Amino acid sequence: MVEQRITAEQSGAFIEMAAVAPTASGPLDGLTFAVKDIIDVAGHKTGCGNPRWRATHPPAVAHAVCVEQVLNAGGRCLGKTHTDELAFSLLGENHHYGTPLNPKAPERVPGGSSCGSVSAVACGLVDFAIGSDTGGSVRVPASNCGILGYRPSHGAISVGGVMPFAPGFDTIGLFARKAGVLARAAAVVLAQDLPVTVEVGTVYLVKEAVALADPEVQAALTPALRRLENALGKNVVPLSIREMDGEPDDGTLAMRNWHETFCLVQWSEIWSSLGAWVTEARPDFGPATAANFELTRNLDRRRMPAAARRREAYCRGVASRLAANDLLIIPTAPTPAPHKGSKHQRDGDAASYYPRALALTALAGIGRLPQISLPLLQADSAPVGMSLLASRGQDAFLLAVVNALAENGMVQDQGVQ
Amino acid sequence: MVEQRITAEQSGAFIEMAAVAPTASGPLDGLTFAVKDIIDVAGHKTGCGNPRWRATHPPAVAHAVCVEQVLNAGGRCLGKTHTDELAFSLLGENHHYGTPLNPKAPERVPGGSSCGSVSAVACGLVDFAIGSDTGGSVRVPASNCGILGYRPSHGAISVGGVMPFAPGFDTIGLFARKAGVLARAAAVVLAQDLPVTVEVGTVYLVKEAVALADPEVQAALTPALRRLENALGKNVVPLSIREMDGEPDDGTLAMRNWHETFCLVQWSEIWSSLGAWVTEARPDFGPATAANFELTRNLDRRRMPAAARRREAYCRGVASRLAANDLLIIPTAPTPAPHKGSKHQRDGDAASYYPRALALTALAGIGRLPQISLPLLQADSAPVGMSLLASRGQDAFLLAVVNALAENGMVQDQGVQ
Numbered sequence: 001m002v003e004q005r006i007t008a009e010q011s012g013a014f015i016e017m018a019a020v021a022p023t024a025s026g027p028l029d030g031l032t033f034a035v036k037d038i039i040d041v042a043g044h045k046t047g048c049g050n051p052r053w054r055a056t057h058p059p060a061v062a063h064a065v066c067v068e069q070v071l072n073a074g075g076r077c078l079g080k081t082h083t084d085e086l087a088f089s090l091l092g093e094n095h096h097y098g099t100p101l102n103p104k105a106p107e108r109v110p111g112g113s114s115c116g117s118v119s120a121v122a123c124g125l126v127d128f129a130i131g132s133d134t135g136g137s138v139r140v141p142a143s144n145c146g147i148l149g150y151r152p153s154h155g156a157i158s159v160g161g162v163m164p165f166a167p168g169f170d171t172i173g174l175f176a177r178k179a180g181v182l183a184r185a186a187a188v189v190l191a192q193d194l195p196v197t198v199e200v201g202t203v204y205l206v207k208e209a210v211a212l213a214d215p216e217v218q219a220a221l222t223p224a225l226r227r228l229e230n231a232l233g234k235n236v237v238p239l240s241i242r243e244m245d246g247e248p249d250d251g252t253l254a255m256r257n258w259h260e261t262f263c264l265v266q267w268s269e270i271w272s273s274l275g276a277w278v279t280e281a282r283p284d285f286g287p288a289t290a291a292n293f294e295l296t297r298n299l300d301r302r303r304m305p306a307a308a309r310r311r312e313a314y315c316r317g318v319a320s321r322l323a324a325n326d327l328l329i330i331p332t333a334p335t336p337a338p339h340k341g342s343k344h345q346r347d348g349d350a351a352s353y354y355p356r357a358l359a360l361t362a363l364a365g366i367g368r369l370p371q372i373s374l375p376l377l378q379a380d381s382a383p384v385g386m387s388l389l390a391s392r393g394q395d396a397f398l399l400a401v402v403n404a405l406a407e408n409g410m411v412q413d414q415g416v417q
Numbered sequence: 418m419v420e421q422r423i424t425a426e427q428s429g430a431f432i433e434m435a436a437v438a439p440t441a442s443g444p445l446d447g448l449t450f451a452v453k454d455i456i457d458v459a460g461h462k463t464g465c466g467n468p469r470w471r472a473t474h475p476p477a478v479a480h481a482v483c484v485e486q487v488l489n490a491g492g493r494c495l496g497k498t499h500t501d502e503l504a505f506s507l508l509g510e511n512h513h514y515g516t517p518l519n520p521k522a523p524e525r526v527p528g529g530s531s532c533g534s535v536s537a538v539a540c541g542l543v544d545f546a547i548g549s550d551t552g553g554s555v556r557v558p559a560s561n562c563g564i565l566g567y568r569p570s571h572g573a574i575s576v577g578g579v580m581p582f583a584p585g586f587d588t589i590g591l592f593a594r595k596a597g598v599l600a601r602a603a604a605v606v607l608a609q610d611l612p613v614t615v616e617v618g619t620v621y622l623v624k625e626a627v628a629l630a631d632p633e634v635q636a637a638l639t640p641a642l643r644r645l646e647n648a649l650g651k652n653v654v655p656l657s658i659r660e661m662d663g664e665p666d667d668g669t670l671a672m673r674n675w676h677e678t679f680c681l682v683q684w685s686e687i688w689s690s691l692g693a694w695v696t697e698a699r700p701d702f703g704p705a706t707a708a709n710f711e712l713t714r715n716l717d718r719r720r721m722p723a724a725a726r727r728r729e730a731y732c733r734g735v736a737s738r739l740a741a742n743d744l745l746i747i748p749t750a751p752t753p754a755p756h757k758g759s760k761h762q763r764d765g766d767a768a769s770y771y772p773r774a775l776a777l778t779a780l781a782g783i784g785r786l787p788q789i790s791l792p793l794l795q796a797d798s799a800p801v802g803m804s805l806l807a808s809r810g811q812d813a814f815l816l817a818v819v820n821a822l823a824e825n826g827m828v829q830d831q832g833v834q
Contacts (some may be wrong), residue, residue, distance in 0.1 A: 023719050040689060058697040062688050064720060065585075065725070072722040155785070158585045158682075158725070163687030167584070168482075168575045191725040234787070261654075265575075269477050272457060272578030280475040301479060302440050305489040306576070308482070308608040316609075319810075393736075417517040 005416065006123040012100045013081050013119035013141060016366040018044050020063075020077035027184050029074035031127040034120040036113075037080040038087050038132055039172070040064040040161035043303070048163050049083040049094055049113070052283035064161025066130055066172050066189045073188040078126055086274060087132060087165050089113050090140050090357055091344065095286020098218035099340060104146045105382040108337035111141030118145045121175040121369035124416025128176040128185045132159075134166050136333075136361030138173030138374045139387065144337035146375040146383030147414050148182050150174045150399070153392045154368035157189045166269035168311075169262075169365045177414035179406035182372075183399045190395055198400045200232055201325040204239035208255050209363065212356045216379035218330050224376045224386055225329070231410040236329060241363075244317045255359035256350055261314065262362035263346070264299070271296040274407025288344075295346060313364050318367040322391045327401065332373040332385030333357055361387065369396040372402050374411050423540040429517045429554075430498050430536035435461050437480075437494035443602050446491035448544040451537040453530075454497040455504050455549055456589070457481040457578035465509055465580050466500040467781025468532070469700035477741060481545055483589050484608045490605040495543055502706040504549060504582050506530050507557050507774055508761065516757060521563045522799040525754035528558030533593070536561045538592040541833025545593040545602045549576075551583050552683060553750075553778030555590030556697020556790045556804065561754035563792040563800030563814045565599050567591045567816070568727065570809045571785035572730050574606045577599065583686035585728075586679075586782045594831035596823035599789075600816045607812055615817045617649055618742040621656035625672050626747035629773045633796035634748050641803055642746070648827040653746065661734045665716025672776035673767055678731065679779035680763070681716070681724035688713035705761075712763060728783050735784040739808045744818065748775055749790040749802030780806065787812040789819050791828050 008014055015037050022029070034234035035041055038048045040060035048055035054326065063071065071077065081269040082097050092115025093099045093117055100119035102110040110119045114131025118141035121129045131138040142149020150173050157172040164170065172189065176182035187194050225236050242249045247257055271293075278293055285293065322328070338344060342351045364371040369392055374383035390398040407409045425431055432454050439446070452458055455465045464471035465498055480488065488494065499514050509532025512515045517536030519527040527536045531548025535558035538546045548555040549569040559566020567590050574589040581587065589606065593599035604611050622642065626636055642653050659666045688710075695710055702710065726738035739745070750772035755761060761770045781788040786809055792803035807815040822828045 058693045060678040061692040061696050061714075062685075064689055065682075065685055065721065068685070068718050069722045069725065072719055155585075158686060160584055160686035162579050164584075167577055167581075168572075188722075191722070191729040207747050264483075268479075268482055268485070269575060269577035272481055276475045297478075302489055303483050304482065305486045305605075305608070308486065312608040 006101065006103060008125055010101065011119050011123040011125060012098050013116040013123065013125060014079040015047060015082050015097060016044060017079040018077065020071060022074045022076055023071045024074065027071035028070060028188060031181065032076045032078050033070060034079055034081045034117055034126045034129040035067055035077060036117045036131045038081050038163040039067060039130060041067055041077065041080060044080060046163065049085040049097065050283050050337055051096055052281050053086065056281050060161065062161065065158035069188050070185065081120050081129060084113035084115060085285055086135065087113040087137060087163065088270070088292045089353065090136055091338065092141060092339065095289065097335055102145050102337055105337055107339055108382055109144065109340050111144035111337055113137040114141050118142060118147065118175050120149050121177060128174055128181050131173050131175060132162060133171050133173040134169045135262065135358055135365060138175065139332050139361060139371060140357060141384065142175055142373040143332035143385030144383065148176050148179060148375065149373040150182055150186055151364055151371045152190065152395050153370045164273045166266045166273065168264055168269055178403050179411050183403045188210050188401050192396055194396045194400045198397055198404060199325060200234065200327060200401060201323050202328065203232060203234060203236050203327045205236045205329045207238050207242055208241040209360055212255060212359055213331045213334045215381060217335065217377060217384050220377040220379050220384065221331060221386065225408055231405055231408055244321050245314045246317050254354070258354050258362040258366060259359040261307050261310045262365055263357060264304050265311050267296040267299050268301055268304040271299065292346060314366050315368060318369065319392060321409065324391055324394055325397060327393065328389040330360055330363060330387050332360065332387040334360060336382035336384050368392045370398050372398060374402065375414055423518065423520060425542055427518065428540040428542060430533040430542060431496045431514050432464060432499050432533065435494065436495040437488060439491045439493055440488045441491065443490035445487060445605060448598065448732050449493045449495050450487060451496055451498045451534055451543045451546040452484055452494060453534045453548045454500050455580040456484060456547060457784060458484055458494065458497060461497060463580065466502040466514055467700050469698050470503065473698050477578065478746060479578065482575035486605050487602065498537050498546060501532060502702055504551065504554060504580065505706055505709045507553055507771065508755065509558060510757065512706065519562050519754055522754055524756055525561065525799055526757050528561035528754055530554040531558050534563065535559060535592050538594060539564050544596050545591055548590050548592060550588050550590040551586045552679065552775055552782060556749050556778060556788055557774060559700050559790040560749035560802030561591055561759065561800065565593050565596060565792065566790040567603055568781055568788045569607065569812050570787045573812055581690045582760055583683040583690065585686055585775065586683055596819050596828050600820045603816050607720035609813055611813045611817045615814055615821060616742060616819060617651065617744060618740050618811060620649060620651060620744045620746065621651050622653045622746045623658055624655050625658040626777055629672060629776055630748045630751045631796060632777060634752065634794060634801050637794040637796050637801065638748060638803065644827055648822055650824055661738050662731045673772070675779040675783060676772050676776040678724050678727045679775060679782055681721050682728050684713040684716045685718055685721040688716065709763060731783050732785060735786065736809060741808055741811055742814060743808065745806040745819040747777055747780060747804050747806070749777065749804040751777060753796050753799035753801050785809045787815050789815060791819065792831055
């Protein structure tokens, strides 16, 4: 692969170059990283993708916990990266600050909300980047840009110093081009060592998740699954989502119930976290962000308690189905990245982009599971991720599995574009 | 017991009477509750115990998720209750708003930071109250006031609409005088049903936790443990904390490492959550709160990453030691409630109040475990709690155990004082 270096300016990934030296030597010596601009870097404003937020908030007085951990392990921060406004999008097209480059599919969006972090890594400007993932904001951009993206088990990585969005789902995640770098950085923010060897249990393919994907994505999955079976030395076992959520086996339901359950709880939490500021500060949102916040503002919150009960029931269902060393496989996203400037509504019909994408990402969200998106698929000449998920708390195991897959060639280092 | 009704005014529990009718009929029909003033009730300011916070923040636009759940289950809200300033104390003596009444020991503090919620319940003004517990702010007040207090597994109850403090430890907890009321309210905010019958595994007594308590508390534990053994039909098994944290068995270490580990991570997160506001708004803190925030401001944050690694190692150690239906027993607090107006410093020597209290509460905090404090002990003519802890995620089991203990007379309903 011919390496054409993209400049930071060409990528449009950074809102601010903010160099911060490591505070100690450690396992991340020599690596550079970038930080999504909903995460604090001391002395800098945390702008959260909106000019009015930036204007109405003071600078951060301390590094977020995750940033402090990375600096203390030898990482060198290069800057703050763009985010969708208040992290509320999967697209990465910021009305105020533009759309960072997806270098493998420049006519397509990078994905959001961690759009600058994914672009900085995919463009080769940093070795890894810190993003956040509430409803897919690390996993979907990683899928779109053809790199690795990791969402941890809920609660496993500190969100201290991170803008609260929907705290029942908020996580700090990571992007990298290489499995080894992802594993090293993840071990630091997880505050634990990874196992050297792993033994994988049963590997399940979630049938309804596959059915949600475009035919081209489904077609690309087949050979990737065969390679995975060879790499792991075991067959992939089909599993119905109905065996985890306990819903009636109704062919038309697919994973709509996961999408709806996730949205009702998430939207309630988002409005609780941000509604008072939105109401008081009257920020100049772009049209898509304004529409998103109207959904949260107008939600009949009396529907939320029943959704929270479904969330917990599904979460227990997943936990009871998965042993500690089992894996789930799904396509990370239903399609390659949407084309720039195309319209996508969160409350669109079930066949449209958001309901399908959020149904897929809701599996880890509702289940509180760790998930890693791997750049293994191509559809319509653009990247799509295939994801491995593990049981809640099995982050170190999952990262070690991906490391092992990289060592035997199943997951390849992604070049600098 | 002669019931002498205490008025809301006498209790000093409420910062604002804010009646909110139920939004539906459900399992909490007929029950009244109160809400700690770091938790949103729509249309009311969330004052967080500090006048400057109240002045610089808009009213809440929505009920917090937990409040919405309770209203939707039939609960009737009577008002917002006092909290220590920004929830940063275990004492309950608010410099600006005063000290709510501890009706069982009026010369002693109620405990904090959920001081108004515990007082409202202990004084019989509401059936239950919602508090928050990061470092003991439900468990310690419950111990002090002789009622039941429940801290959930971390992440099990939504903190949407709650002031972020130290998100790696923040939880929403509950107070009640009766185990049955606690169980019904907890099931609503946990969004799950409780089991009807339970089978208890091994019941461990944490030796070092007992050793941290005053001799009078230790003496009171002995008959309470005997009654518990009779009620459960099994012997309590001594367990060393060293078998969970893996530290060398050094007689002088006791649980100081739990206290230190907890404080380093918690203080880092607190300053990340609140430092920018404190720095910009220059609030008029009382002396104890000002001293607490100076500790977080002046912390050498480079010490935090190693503490976070210890936190995760201890958490895994606890998880690997406890089966799903095992219980741990500790005294909730090392002493009865301190006397009002006495001085207690967070960075005092190891024998002083805070280091001992926080070492005890750090077990559930670091382990992410559920804990229920039961009003089973008396020392120096004042209440002290005995706590049951269970494995992470075993909240429903733990609540059902306490329900069963109440049904056979081990845990008695606490009268209205």
